[in-house]
Amino acid sequence: MRTRTLAPCAALIALALWLMAARTLPLPALPWDPQAMSLDQIRMAYGLMPRGVIALLAGAMLGLSGAILQVVLRNPVADPTTLGISAGAQLALVLATILSPTLLEGGRWPVAMAGAGAAAALVLAIGARRGFQPVTMVIAGMLVGLTASAVAGAVTLAQGQYLLSLVIWNGGSLVQQDWSGVAALAGVLALGGLAAAVLARPLRLLSLGAEGAQGLGLNVAAMRLAAVAVAVVLAAAVSAELGLIGFVGLAAPALARSLGVRTIPGLLAWSPVLGALILSICDGLVLALAGLGAEMFPTGALTGLVGGPLLIWLLPRLRGTSPPGAESGDRPAPRLSRPGPLLAAMAVALVLAGLVLLWIGRVPGGWAVLDRANLAAFLPMRLPRLLAAAASGAALALAGAILQRLTANPLASPEVLGVSGGASLGYAAVVFGLAAPGALALALGTMAGGALALAVLVAFTARRDMPAERVLLAGIAVSALASAVLSAMMAVGDARAWAILSWLSGSAASVPMAGAVALAGLAVAVWLAALALRRWLALLPLGAGVARGLGLGLPPARLALIVLAGLATGAATMVTGPLSFVGLMAPHLSRRIGLARPADHLTGSALIGAGLMLAADFGARMAGFPYELPLGLFASLIGAPWLIWLMTRHR
Structure with a gap:
């Protein structure tokens, strides 16, 4: 399988880029004592090293989230970005930050989960009325996401005191100051991985189609809800901790399929690995460019540059269309014989x-x-x-x-x-x-x-x-x-x-x-x-x-x-x-x-x-x-x- 050849090569690229960024910083000796460490050692131990690890964790979580969504919805272009989940979390956090900061006293995670869940529920409600057709689902999700992003941007602009921090956060910044973010995402990824392992067999049954899965005794509605919930939690956790990082969940499963992965367990296993490598390479490029004197910009913005072309490339391979009449009126539109008076009025x-x-x-x-x-x-x-x-x-x-x-x-x-x-x-x-x-x-x-x-x-x-x-x-x-x-x-x-x-x-x-x-x-x-x-x-x-x-x-x-x-x-x-x-x-x-x-x-x-x-x-x-x-x-x-x-x- 080509993934076994590509993954080590990609890991070496990511490691080389990280080492290029870290070449001027000394590696501190264990055990770490901030009181006895130089400034460069502190930057390495509590800045660059947790950043490298959190890039791997976040990429793995987004890759796993995208793989689950694609399998449960039978849609090769579904991911937290195209279904509006990440944008829903972003909008909820921006609104809470600006309109009601007290909601953030318990942390950003509950707010991000609520926003992501609301966006996912809206998209699924639209999809359920259209038979979860792939094209309809993605159209609904991306339009909900674009609307949420527009509202978040406008609200951000109206609040100058939050402007710079929110713009950088919305771009998906991986900058770290300690290891707390790594610990939080590692726990969510572990739980998400266990949930994916439990869901692997039911998802294989669901791949036969809703009627076939029901005939074999699977509760299709509960299965879909559980799988989407796992995907939403994974994506919302990344948004809460790092901001908006787009299209990694789309790219990782697509790359896995192009490299020969055909089974659902294989897709759920390889997508987190490839997602971790994709985000790590993107972050390594950002760090390498910064080391060469370029302006710093959030890593999430770089991953977004890949998403549009990738989605366009995948379109001819997208199966299914909207049901007949789905985009037309429920009855023929009226036709005025003399529209002149109405136009004049x-x-x-x-x-x-x-x-x-x-x-x-x-x-x-x-x-x-x-x-x-x-x-x-x-x-x-x-x-x-x-x-x-x-x-x-x-x-x-x-x-x-x-x-x-x-x-x-x-x-x-x-x-x-x-x-x-x-x-x-x-x-x-x-x-x-x-x-x-x-x-x-x-x-x-x-x-x-x-x-x-x-x-x-x-x-x-x-x-x-x-x-x-x-x-x-x-x-x-x-x-x-x-x-x-x-x-x-x-x-x-x-x-x-x-x-x-x-x-x-x-x-x-x-x-x-x-x-x-x-x-x-x-x-x-x-x-x-x-x-x-x-x-x-x-x-x-x-x-x-x-x-x-x-x-x-x-x-x-x-x-x-x-x-x-x-x-x-x-x-x-x-x-x-x-x-x-x-x-x-x-x-x-x-x-x-x-x-x-x-x-x-x-x-x-x-x-x-x-x-x-x-x-x-x-x-x-x-x-x-x-x-x-x-x-x-x-x-x-x-x-x-x-x-x-x-x-x-x-x-």
Whole structure:
């Protein structure tokens, strides 16, 4: 078996990297007495050595957790990251740290367990209604994880006193000051290993299928619950002790299978070994780079850089699809014969809402309606942000409508297909690449990143003729990769990272009037261009064969729509940040009220998106008065319940 050859080689690599990092530190003699040790000896005995051991323990725990999840769910891309378990623990710890520190008096572990358990329960509830289909489970888990990470990031940004420590912790730092963390994780790993040994035989029965296992006397529901509970405890313990370390639980079982492991006991035995080696090598690279003069950054950020490409590589090998009709409505959407009056009423309502939001406000004594003098004073500050918020919502909604018709998938949106993640990378590349980037350079970089991410996604999936749900999952993988790259950038501690962190949460407060007008003009231009391409948007949902038969050239049509959606998303992301779900909600609502034709659907989506973002901006301004909360947080809080409802409304 190739694992027996690779494992010693990987262990030697990890040891060599660790020795390279430790070459300047003397090894203290036993017994250790801190009073008699030099500073370098203390750093070796209580810093570097426990760090090396805890990397092995954490990697083994994540590898074992991923292997259990993949076996019990019969899903080769399940792991604590893709199922949202680690992000749930992260969100719970961030909220407890900032909102209720007293919850941490008993330690971080109970809070992390509660957050991880809640995320796992939500994902399993969605999966149970869809027959635990692999694609559906991972889509639900990664969307829950992305939402939790976005909320955690926005809440972190709102609390400056915790900012640096939480950013580094969220990246997954393995820095140690004593051996207490090693002792705690060693105990959990020992218990988890015993539990995995006990579960090995029932998991083999479960691999025959739920009906076959029940026929042999296995309580399938109890078995699934016990196995998932073990996996959650292992992953949550790592998150509580070290922070967010992603995709090790995905990589270790995948590597074990590629090296010839075929049996379930073998997978449960080799995945912890390979997970320990993967994390140890990643941490060794971080230490080696730090020794060469590079900036230090959390090891978890480096492991995240591997996860997105690995997940995309595994997609063609993923078995199972969503059940027929799982992503469609439970009844045909209504179709208005005369949508003109409804669209006109929506436009009038949007204008009236904007005027109302201009006039009303909140003062220390409560709510107030501004008089003429105060309105004149506040208008230069309030009008640009309202215009920018509405324009960004319209642009995201148009991009979502285009993407849903392009992919024939009603769950597609800029946030889900990785377009927003690509736009974020474009923004970050400009910030780090130019000494003093201007607004135009940032906007062009953001638009180019969004269009490039979507082009790569379409090129990858088109060559493999993937069904719509695989395209969706590939987009989520791109988003995860973008999130990992941004985490690595921010965790370095460079001053430019704070500009990226501030932008990620989204805010319309600093948009000047010229920028707001430009964004509104771009949204109108995208709307007009999409209307001009309405025939393409009507034919593409019918399938490639039908579209070709009716004379549509697919490559140029797809390229034009990709560029259009990328431009709209990039421009809007400058204001809203990379995650808002407006691009998912607005097209759905537009279809639900009967706007089925492409032109009507696009127009209705733009109006609804503008209204949703106006509501989010109002909430961001008023909920935390006199302080302003991040716009992206409020948009996500509106979008997340909608997304969860969409995923749970079908059996």
